[in-house]
Amino acid sequence: MLKPVASARVVDIVREQLRGAILSGELAPGSRLSVPELARQLEVSRSPVREAVLLLVGEGLAIEHSRRGVEVVNLTLADLLELYELRASMDSLAARLAAARMSSTDLTALRxxxxxxxxxxxxxxxxxxxxxxxxxxxxxxxSGNRRLARHAELLSREMRLAGPLHINESWHLKQSHEEHREIERALRQRDGPAAELAMHAHLTRVAGTVAAHHRPQ
Amino acid sequence: MLKPVASARVVDIVREQLRGAILSGELAPGSRLSVPELARQLEVSRSPVREAVLLLVGEGLAIEHSRRGVEVVNLTLADLLELYELRASMDSLAARLAAARMSSTDLTALRxxxxxxxxxxxxxxxxxxxxxxxxxxxxxxxSGNRRLARHAELLSREMRLAGPLHINESWHLKQSHEEHREIERALRQRDGPAAELAMHAHLTRVAGTVAAHHRPQ
DNA sequence: AGCTTGAGTGTTACATGCAACAGGTAAAAA
DNA sequence: TTTTTACCTGTTGCATGTAACACTCAAGCT
Structure with a gap:
């Protein structure tokens, strides 16, 4: 039973590497992504690197300044709040849909x-x-909505760029965990509206906490 | 008072041309996008064409089959309903936000x-x-949320690919128009929740009508 | 000093070359 | 006839050449 071999294109590998480097902070926000320089480091030609860099721009992880290169996005607090606002909407839709479609395997994984x-x-x-x-x-x-999954995934990645803006105090993490439990409970009971509400409340609360934390009064 | 000259890159022009051709149906769903062929027709080299084609893939207007080329996406009814579902969520968020931020100029334009x-x-x-x-x-x-605007715009373009699946009967268009009026009314009164509800009801109703129209019983 | 100018460096954007690959078709073998 | 093989055509994916452009910095001018 042989599995088909996924043709490993150089551009795919480069894209993964760059994404990983950006999301891990190895390539810090604001860093310039010089195609010739990256090509030298990765020991491939400029073509696949250029392609990969443009893909990252499309994903929202980097920003292109026409004829002046590409750099890793540097998110502001306003950007992060935008992302939370949008995700509150998308993820709560996902929660409602998921409540009706989750298999017991999914629920186990979630648990x-x-x-x-x-x-x-x-x-x-x-x-x-x-x-x-x-x-x-x-x-x-x-959720069963593939486009929803794709766009939500993009937003999720983009949010990871805002590392230093997030809050890591234990009371906040505990609170998030509690809210996750509540969402999971609603999903397990297949209560779509409750899951939707809980998810929306969760992300809105987090956004509010983040905002309050960075704007002292 | 001279305006800055936007460096007209070939890739931008090609992207516009291809997008236009796809959205107008000139390049029908399912058409193969052969880079050398398009380069010949547009009388530019393959590089900017290849780039433009990949950008269209990123926008969801084309789909890439690794090493077997790119073709214009062919939306199914299920795809279109997915898009409506997601847009119902995003556009209703936009409506709520817009209610609080619209200038009178915006309202006039809308009217x-x-x-x-x-x-x-x-x-x-x-x-x-x-x-x-x-x-x-x-x-x-x-709405003031730039990411929301970007993602909604992408979805909107993608939906235009489903030309033949849409409904053009006059009663349906009239109904849509009425619902638009209602949304505009809520926006003019700066009633965010009402605008949100009206927008959501509108898109959900349209989705339902489309589904019913294509699934006879 | 403050401002232009111009050399120097590195990059982007486009063009082009080419090996490996995919798909089709026709000839050869079963 | 059906299957296999070989060949042919066009494309993708990567590599590389290069003109135009953007940025820096130091020399020259006001």
Whole structure:
């Protein structure tokens, strides 16, 4: 039983590498993405690198200044709040749809993520965020609306660029975890409207907390 | 008072041309987008054409089959309903936000579009759709959330690919126009929740009508 | 000093060359 | 006839050449 070989194109590998470097912070916000320079480092020609860089622009992770190069996006607080606003809308739609379509396997996976998150909540905010992303990802993926999943995924990645703007205090992480539990409960009971409301309340609350945290009064 | 000259890059012109050709149906859904062929027709080299084609893939107007070329997407009814579902969510958010931020100039523009639509409603469904797109565009643009505007715009373009799936019967266009009027009324009264509800009801109703029209029972 | 000018460096954007690949068709083998 | 093979055609994907452009900085001018 042989599986088809996915033709490993150079551009795909480069895209993954660059995305990883950007999301991990290795390529910091504001960094210039020089095609010749990256090509030298990755030891490939400029063509696939140029293509990959433009794809990242399309994903919203980098911004293009016509004829003056591309650089990693540097999100402001306003940008992050925009993203939360949009995700509140999209993810709550996803939650409502997912409530009606989730398989028991999906629910188990979701529960697993939450349990892991509960265990990690002690102080490891890095792992916590990772699991948070996974939680939301499972929901949008099972919504059954592929475009919703794609756009939500794009927004999710974009938000990860705002690392220093997020809040890592334990009370906030605990609160998020509680809200995740509530969403999961609604999903398990297949209560679409409740899941939708809980998701919307969750993301709106987080956005408010982030805003308050960065605007002292 | 000289205006800055926007460096007209070949890739931008090609992208516009291809987008136009696709949205107008000149390049029909399913058509293969051969880079060398298009380069010959447009009388430019393959590089900017290749780039433009990949951008269209990123916009969702074309689909890439690894090493087997790119073709114009061919939307199914299910795809169109997915798009309506997502837009119902995004556009209703936009309507709520726009209610609080619209300037009187924006409101006048919106009214102008509606009046033109009312006049065109006689039987010119082509012009009607054009104005419909403009109506929604004004609202998402004035929402103040740039990402929302960008993603909604992408969805709007994608929907235009489903030409033959749309309904052009006059009673349906009239109904849409009425609902647009209602949305505009809520916006003019700066009633965010009402605008949100009206927009959501509008798009959900349209989606339902489209579904019913294509699934006889 | 403050401002132009111009050399120098590095990049972008476009053009083009070419190997590997995909798909079709016709000839050869079963 | 059906299957296999070989060949042919056109494309994709990567590499590379290069003109025009953008930025820096230091010399020259006011």
């Amino acid at each position: 697993g993520v939450l349990d892991a998150q509960g265990a990690a909540a002690i102080g490891d905010w890095r792992g916590f965020r990772e699991l948070d992303a996974r939680f939301h990802q499972i929901i949008v993926q099972t | 102008g579009v509606l009046d033109a639509q009312g006049a065109a409603a006689i039987g010119d469904w082509r012009g009607f759709r054009e104005l419909d797109a403009r109506f929604h565009q004004i609202i998402v643009q004035t």
